Amino acid sequence: MSATTTGSTETGPDRDRVRLHDAVIRFAGDSGDGMQLTGDRFTTESGLAGNDLVTFPDYPAEIRAPAGTVAGVSSFQLHFSDHSIHTAGDAPDMLVAMNPAALMKHMGDLKPGGTLILNSDEFDERSLAKAGAVTDPREDGALVDFTVHEVGLTSLTLRALEEDVASGAITKKDAARCKNMLALGLVSFMFSRPTTGTEAWLREKFAAKPALADANVKALRAGFNYGDTTEAFTFTYEVGRAELPPGRYRTISGNQASAYGLVAAAQRAGLPLFLGSYPITPASDILHELAKLKHFGVTTFQAEDEIAAMGSAIGAAFGGALAVTTSSGPGIALKTEGIGLATMYELPVLVVNVQRGGPSTGLPTKTEQSDLLQALFSRNGEAPIPVVAAKSPGDAFDTMLEAARIALTYRTPVMILTDGYLANSAEPWRIPDVDTLPDLSAAFAFTTAPNGDDGEFLPFRRDPETLARPWGLPGTAGLEHRLGGLEKAPDTGDLSYDGANHHAMTVLRHERIARIGAQLPPLEVDDPSGDADVLVVGWGSTDGPIRAACHTLREDGRKVAHVQLRHLSPIHPDLEGIMRRYGTVILPENNMGQLAMLLRARTLIDIQAYNRVTGAPFLSSELVEVITRMAGAGLDGRGADARRDA
């Protein structure tokens, strides 16, 4: 909370209200404690209060890790502010710990001076032992730097719901499970958030079980009132509205934005959407979301495996649908052969990879950017395909439209990279005007008649500009043709085992992809002073932390430029020239230097890589430190160089 430096304190009749510019709250508890839901609700309330916000849910890979252990801790971090922000925040200002395990796991992250709310009911010897605590952190001095509020969240909840249990309306177990709502009520009070929105939401969620709705609402109000009437909470906080560009906003997660982007792309192309998918963390929510949108003409096919999901998408594309398959790294590995086939067929298929920690099963619930080289190179043979990446949860919407534009215009499979962080994080999203979305129906036209000089159909006679081949659908008389994975002759697509032809076709397949780059709008560089000599290059979800780091450095008078790539294949042709304008080029990635290796190889520019794969996104403070260390005096700008030289 930036109250001490930039906030102000108002003294009210009962207590002081501290006005903050931003705050980071982390809710942590056992997997069964409902922390994701609690965080989601607080996020919605913050969005409605006009804050800018970014969230970071973090949950264990095991659905039912042993209760009370550190392995079973689930958390949800929310950063909300009265100004534009780009990350989920570095260290939390407030930690709500529902049990000792949550405290043990997260107390190291809490800012010195931060506020800690503990569920004191859970701190018995057994729970402490399960959490791996040798001594009680409340008594061993571990919490001395924090403002600690010990609250009996469980016992308060049970007391608030005594009558509901006594009357038999709910069980004692049900009552205890409402403690997350009590915690939410308390935090809502502390941050001056009304509870009415959540009350309405609870009534709707438990419409079929009014007794549970009542209990949750009572617990929520009890928490709010507890804060209001307890002397312990002498300060409450308020975070004002952020100055976002005018428009209508909602919060959206990356997976939700991906699903909506796909629906929008299909509608703007005038095509039915077909999704073939197989459940996998963290991509399954796109399947769930699209399965609910059948009224948009969406067909979802839950295939028997990843390979079948990819195959079904190829079949649907041949039939004239906007075809999609969604997965994560291990699933993409299985789809690889199918992606190669779609490359040879030259059919538009969108392949979405919600990246997670690898290799193999790796870290299913953690984020990573380590599938970049897989996306670019995993097919056998020379099989280039376009690759695009989303920068933020809301940007996944635009990324899907761009991927569909490329796939439809150039008749090629396209890989879309998002990641676990984007997929599950939420941010305020300015709802686009539907009429201003790109018109994708202009990107293609189904072939209706033979295109050959002798009245025959030539399925590989190309558009001279885009090199796209005709898309002739089954059902159209005169266009009967056969597609295969074998090498083909020009125009006819007949099999060809001729070596010179294979070389020419390989060159052509590269050229097809290169042309996409040549037809892109110029690459934008964020260099407000125009005087920077240090360029930070990023791709995908590092956009937020890099932007925040650059912002901090600039506030401090340092000069730094930033370019974030959406197009990774082909790499934007402007990038090399841009990089050459700067003395220092820094590339942070949540992998071991994949894009850095590629750019160094292609440009021979001595790019400095910063790499971390701990399953969490970069912190902006971390990048400030990294950029400062790597750039040194370069952050003084080009003008400084000139001054030094003089």
Add this chain to the structure above:
Amino acid sequence: MSATDTTTTPLTRKDFASDREVRWCPGCGDYAILATIQTLLAEVGARPESTVFVSGIGCSSRFPYYMDTFGLHTIHGRAPTIATGLATSRPDLDVWVVTGDGDGLSIGGNHLLHALRRNVNLNILLFNNEIYGLTKGQYSPTSPLGAVHKSTPMGSVDRPLNPVSLALGAEATFVARSIDADRKHLMETLTAAHAHRGTSFVEIYQNCVVFNDDAFIQVTGRDTKQHNQIRLTQGEPIVFGPDGEHAVVADADGSMSVVPTAEAGDRIVVHDATREDPTTAFALSRLAPTPDRPTPFGVFRDVDAPVYDDLVRDQVARATAAKDADLRALLDAGNVWDVA
């Protein structure tokens, strides 16, 4: 075919033959199957533009190149997946899958199983030659125990699959077996398969003259075939042999066996492919785990059941009828707020 054809012009076998030179080995059983299907499509009034052949990899999978229809030569084992995506999104198409014992039962076994149990509207033809031909002669999942081939110099120790038993185990709604050497039976069987809505599965014994010649000699040989071919006819007692001297009877334990007709009494099984329960069809398929003894030919099972792609499209149709595809309303939903 040219674009001037209309959907009313009667077509001949030639209209379904592409101009591509057929490159199977001389004497390969695939030629007979190709000719039968080209003839069948002309006879049933199929249209080349509405017909799609999807294959995997292997000798049989070259099939689409020889048909003047739409065609996809895909990747090893995956033809059912691609065909499922196509059939699900395009109800107007007649989609055929051509596969083999290696393609369909080994590398693609999983996809075949799921296409069968879903009952997607596909015609699946499995050319069984008990060998890998394209890779020049390794044993396949249908090769009998002890089969000596390039990768099994001391004989195969892999227990073979019976494709018909597998399909019935997956509760496929149409399951049949025919043979390349009998054009008439093949035509009848494929015509019935084509008429079936849902997945039709036909195993076709197909002789590989180069790598596994005479694999089916017990059911095709001049001296043996009459004693080893059990022809299934709907509603008829299952008897076979030159003079009908063999009969298939139901045993007390649920299995079936072959006995002299004279001793069969009232135990002779009357063939009924329309039985909802696949149990008796399965027992019939177990009479000959491999075709080295009396082996049933014809339609084992032919039942009506909801078709996967119909159900999928029906859900989309109901959703579309109930709710507008209003993109603006979709995006502008939930907890929204305005920033001036």
